[in-house]
Structure formats: structure tokens, C-alpha cells
Amino acid sequence: MKKNKILIIDDDVDLLASTKLLLESKNYEIETATNSKIGLGIIKTFHPDLIILDIMMDTQLEGFNFLNELKSADNFKETPVIMSTGMAKSIGVNMRAAIEDVDSLPKTRFIDKSGNWEELLEAIKDLL
Amino acid sequence: MNLRILRLAYWLIRLRWFAIIGILIAYYIAKHLLHITISDLPIYSIVIFLILLNVLSFSFLKYLQKSQVRKSIKNVKRVIKFQISTDLIVLTVLLHYSGGVENPFIIYYIFHMIIGSIMLSTKESFLQTSFALMLLGSMAFLEYSGIIDHFPLQGFITSNMYNNLTYLASTGFIFISTSYFVVYITRTIIKQSEKHEAAYLQANAKLKQRDKVKNEYVMRITHDIKGHITAIQSCISVLNEKLAGPLNSQQEDFVGRAHKRIQILNKFISDLLSITNRRLLLQSEKKYFSIKNSIDEVINMAENSAREKNISLIKNIDASVENIYGEPSSIEEVLSNLIQNAIKYSPVGKLVIINAKDQHENILIEVIDNGIGIPEHEIPYIFNEFYRASNVKNEIKDGTGLGLAISKHIVEEHGGKIWVESIMNFGTTFYLLLKKSK
Numbered sequence: 001m002k003k004n005k006i007l008i009i010d011d012d013v014d015l016l017a018s019t020k021l022l023l024e025s026k027n028y029e030i031e032t033a034t035n036s037k038i039g040l041g042i043i044k045t046f047h048p049d050l051i052i053l054d055i056m057m058d059t060q061l062e063g064f065n066f067l068n069e070l071k072s073a074d075n076f077k078e079t080p081v082i083m084s085t086g087m088a089k090s091i092g093v094n095m096r097a098a099i100e101d102v103d104s105l106p107k108t109r110f111i112d113k114s115g116n117w118e119e120l121l122e123a124i125k126d127l128l
Numbered sequence: 129m130n131l132r133i134l135r136l137a138y139w140l141i142r143l144r145w146f147a148i149i150g151i152l153i154a155y156y157i158a159k160h161l162l163h164i165t166i167s168d169l170p171i172y173s174i175v176i177f178l179i180l181l182n183v184l185s186f187s188f189l190k191y192l193q194k195s196q197v198r199k200s201i202k203n204v205k206r207v208i209k210f211q212i213s214t215d216l217i218v219l220t221v222l223l224h225y226s227g228g229v230e231n232p233f234i235i236y237y238i239f240h241m242i243i244g245s246i247m248l249s250t251k252e253s254f255l256q257t258s259f260a261l262m263l264l265g266s267m268a269f270l271e272y273s274g275i276i277d278h279f280p281l282q283g284f285i286t287s288n289m290y291n292n293l294t295y296l297a298s299t300g301f302i303f304i305s306t307s308y309f310v311v312y313i314t315r316t317i318i319k320q321s322e323k324h325e326a327a328y329l330q331a332n333a334k335l336k337q338r339d340k341v342k343n344e345y346v347m348r349i350t351h352d353i354k355g356h357i358t359a360i361q362s363c364i365s366v367l368n369e370k371l372a373g374p375l376n377s378q379q380e381d382f383v384g385r386a387h388k389r390i391q392i393l394n395k396f397i398s399d400l401l402s403i404t405n406r407r408l409l410l411q412s413e414k415k416y417f418s419i420k421n422s423i424d425e426v427i428n429m430a431e432n433s434a435r436e437k438n439i440s441l442i443k444n445i446d447a448s449v450e451n452i453y454g455e456p457s458s459i460e461e462v463l464s465n466l467i468q469n470a471i472k473y474s475p476v477g478k479l480v481i482i483n484a485k486d487q488h489e490n491i492l493i494e495v496i497d498n499g500i501g502i503p504e505h506e507i508p509y510i511f512n513e514f515y516r517a518s519n520v521k522n523e524i525k526d527g528t529g530l531g532l533a534i535s536k537h538i539v540e541e542h543g544g545k546i547w548v549e550s551i552m553n554f555g556t557t558f559y560l561l562l563k564k565s566k
Contacts, residue, residue: 012355012358012359014359014360014362014363015358015359015362017363018359018362018363018365018366019362021366021371021372022362022365022366022369022371025369025371112398113358114358114361114394114398116361116391116394117362117365
């Protein structure tokens, strides 16, 4: 059976390493990138089925900007994206609503980066 | 400051009602008990005039309050000045028809001067005082010189003092000096109090600003800590789930302990971030949403933890319970806090009941458990930040003491109420009263 491919973009290498191991154990093929620029390069060759994207990396909104770029490109518009952040609750409802409700960003999920894997695994299952 | 002017303007109107009653009482006593001769018509005319003045001033103020703010403040000041001047004229006319300078009520000019000094600037206060003295002086002079009639208070004062020059001169001197002195003292006191008020407001604004800076600081630090904690939790999870190979039983035990503690710490930090953010974030996105759906969703999410303890979640939602106005995810956070607490603090196999009742303008939600209860003397503190009741602190370690504080903050921000009733070792009921509309 063909493995689903997931790209994780996060500037925390420890989180990347552990999440990679977890998802590989659940039978996903994983690539990682520490910023959106590297991520974009990988997307073109790796063609992920799903992307896990940290919102705050070098800049506060790097993840958002990358998401917009992705969703406006015809090739990747349909690729599901899980936006993860340590500030899910604190980011406020406005941004969450903007992502979840707006039709221009289909298949986008917002989760709290808590180190709690169950939520992440569930979100992946839902979107794939 | 602007509000102060408006309050003073209304206060002046209230004072005038008392003055009207005072005039009528004084008139009655003078005429019927002391048998002093006073002509009725001027008194009644003045009383009617004052009533009209009050009604008009009141309506005009109400009208100004509704209109544009900046313009209206100026107009409120005008209304006050007009009222004070009119009052002085009315007092003079009233005195003229009731004995002139022989009427002991001439002392009431001083009241007007004090009221004026409270409401007006120093310059305006002295001007009003001069105006009052001019009115009184003119009346005394015109009556003295016979240009206008003198209406004596027959039966009260026998000798004619209104045309006694020595009396007029000495009373005049005392009156004038007292008037200006009273205005000077009143203005000094008022200026001091205004200075204090300004200092207080400034200090208050400064405190608010500092509090904001502090909250932002807490938020930044907490967020940075959370990044590290999350990575640690994720790495420990790798060991805990044995993704990096098998562990011997002792290793497994300690990794398990570390994993549990880091989960608690992470939850604590999330709560701290949430409450700090709620303090910083002033606006939230409120709308009409189905509270029934929210309750269902939160109960669904709690099913797992309830099943682990063999606890049944029972809900009774009135058929008419539907939409309320608020921020859905915040309200769901409150419901989740209450229901998860009820499960956490209940012994295995008990019931947790969630009722939602339609109460006209409000929805009352009850979360009832048969848990360990809260000691009575600790009930007033359980909504305080970081407070954990003594009986749970020892038994259940994974509480942050922030859940109820966050809940209270959210509920109050929504104009609702949250309270609790509890009997030790019998159970606890949390009540949540939420407004249906804005």
C-alpha cells in the first residue's frame, strides 16, 4: 500500500525530529523543513499529501504567508494543511475564523501545538 | 471631567426642587404660624416660574446628552450659567416682595455663590458673585430711594431698616466681604480637589498601562517557555511510546512519570497564556450561536474521559434552548472546564448531569456531580487564579488552578454569572447564567 506523504515545516528541530519519528511509526512518509523557503523547495519534488505548518517561525506570520502562497498556487490549492501554533488559544478567534471559514482556504485545519499527539493524529486522519 | 459637569447640572436641578419646597414651607410658616403679611401673587408666580425653569432645564439637558458630545458639554455649561443667573434674579425678586433687605433670607445669596464656585471657573465665580451683589445692591438702593415700593414684612420687623443708611452700609460691607471671601475659599478647595482628581486619573491610567506591559511580558515569556515544553513533551512521548526502542521496566516507569508531569506543565502554561491573552484582548468576535450545539459538542468531547471512569454524562436541555449571543469557542471552553472538572472530581461509576434551562432572557446551565465536593469555607476562593481546594490539591495533581478563573473571566465578559453550590462528599453543582441577547 502506498504511504501517505507528509511535510512538516517547523523551526523547532527537536519537535521536528520527534514528530517525524511518531508519524513514521504510524506509517506515513515524512519530510521536514525548518523554514518555509526550504519547505517550498521540498514540496516541488516531494509532492506531499498533507503539510503540517508552524505559524510563527522567523516572523510572527511566516506560516500564514506561506499558507496564502500555497493556496493561491493551482498545483497545491487542494493540499490539506494543518496549521499548528503554541498560541492557538491566544491567537484569538479572528484568525481561526479567517482560516476555517473562508472558502479560499479549503482543507485547512488549525490545532494547538501542545506536544499532545492525539489531536495531531486525529487531524491528519480527518484531512487525508 | 465632562461627566462631572453633567452631574453638577442635574444636581443643580435637584437642589432647585428642594428650594421650591423650601419657599412654600417658609411662606406657609411666615403667613399662617407667624402671621406675617406677605403678598401671595408674587410668591406663587415665582414658584410656578421655578417649576417651569426646572422642567425646561431638565428636558434641555436630556436633549443635550443625546446630541453631539463636544458641542453639548459647552451647552451644558451654558445651561448651568443661565440657571445660576436666573436663580439670583428670582431670589432678588422674591426678597423684594417679602421685605427686601429686612428679610433674613438674604443670606441665601451666599448659597448661590458657593454653588456657583463649585461649578464655574474662578473668574466666572467672581463675576457671578459681583452680579449677585449688584442685584442685591440695586434692590436696596431702589427701595431706599423710593424708586420702587418696599413690601414690609408686617408683624415681623417693626422698624424700617430698608431706609436706615447705617444699617444698609454696615450690612452691605459685611455681606460684600463675606461673599468674596466665601467664593475665594470655595474656589481654593475645589481647585485642590480637581488637582487631586486629575492626579488620581493620571495614576490610574499609568497603572493600567503598566498592567498591560506586565501582561504582555507574561505572555511573551509564557509563549517562549511553552515552545520548549512542547518540544520536551514530544521527545519524551517518543520514549514513552517506545518509538525509539524498548525500555526496561524501571526506565518505563520514570519516562512515564516525566511524561505525565510535562503534560500537566503544558496544560498549566496553556491556561496561563489563555488568561493573560484574555486580559490583553479587549474585543472578541461575538455572534448568535446555538448553545444547544455547543453543549452537545462539549459533551461529545468529554465522553472519552467519562468512559475511562465509567461515568455517565446525562443531559437535559429544554426544547426552547437555542441561540445565545457570545463568542462560541470561549463559552465552549467554560462548559468544557466545568464538565471535565465534574468528571475529574467524581468517584468511578457516578453520574454527571448537565441541565440547560430556558429562563426568558437567560439560559441557566447546571453541571451537577456526585463528587468529593468543595469545603464550605473555600467556596469563596475557588474562582481565584491559582487557587485549588485543599481536598483536591492532595489527591489530584493535574490541576492548574486557572480553569475556573478563566471561566469566570469569560462568563463575566459575556455579562453572565457563574456560581457554585457544594456539599462535602456529596456533590457539587456549578451554575452558569448566560444572556440570550446582546
